[in-house]
Amino acid sequence: MLISEFAKAAELPIDTIRFYIAKGLLKPDRSAKGGSNPYQIFKPEDVTAARMIRLQQTLGYSLGEILALNEEYRAGENSSERTIEVLQSQIERLEERRAALNAALSFLQGKVEWIKAGKPNEAPRLEDYQC
Amino acid sequence: MLISEFAKAAELPIDTIRFYIAKGLLKPDRSAKGGSNPYQIFKPEDVTAARMIRLQQTLGYSLGEILALNEEYRAGENSSERTIEVLQSQIERLEERRAALNAALSFLQGKVEWIKAGKPNEAPRLEDYQC
């Protein structure tokens, strides 16, 4: 897969892909086909990797953190215990984020209920939700 | 409340507070006490507003979006129907975000299970989760 095809598959601009390559987040093969090809070749796994990067971004990680997490993950790949540790720490961080998100949702839903009920005395207060 | 006290209450650097004021995200009173005071005066509600901004940030909104959302909210404050519409759209966006987050969690937890189970043939694939 050449970069333009990969860009379509990953739904990312080519420039962004090159930026990720420069940052070390993506590592397409160079010179496949016996060294005659000067272009970067992408595998289907790279599409998954790109999707993972975007997912991690929406979860609030910077590209630097994503690189560190993914390298940490790769480093622990030969030890299942270490891999599980890495995954668990990522899961914990996501669970914290989910808790904050749920608190925000409760807060907003509480506001809706409060308005629908004809504004009884007390409006929901942000401080009452652990956001 | 003067800015240094507010900074402690909101747990934000003074410079960041000033930055938010410049962006229109916070609007402390100017010249309270009969115009004799040239300083910005913060109310407890401003602390709540600051917390809300940080919460919205962790949920992935940019300061520009937060400003727009909050102004939209204020604009609809005289109409409870409009207010509910605004809140509902914010709630929907948060629910989408929660769905993506839950998908990511399932994916990571699936990976842990897969490793713990001694790596049966199929690893969980990101594409199987709507992230």
Add this chain to the structure above:
DNA sequence: TATAAGTGCGGAGTATAGTCCATGGTCAAG
């Protein structure tokens, strides 16, 4: 072999979100 389309690379430019600093004004205590 010309020509268009695609690729790689370096470097400049942009947007966002702060962060730091110098200057100068204000205020309360001594």
Add this chain to the structure above:
DNA sequence: CTTGACCATGGACTATACTCCGCACTTATA
């Protein structure tokens, strides 16, 4: 009335994450 702590403003600076541009090279097609 001076001193020290606090405050406001403008402008410069930083980091992150792109985004765009120009140039040179490659490859497929006519």
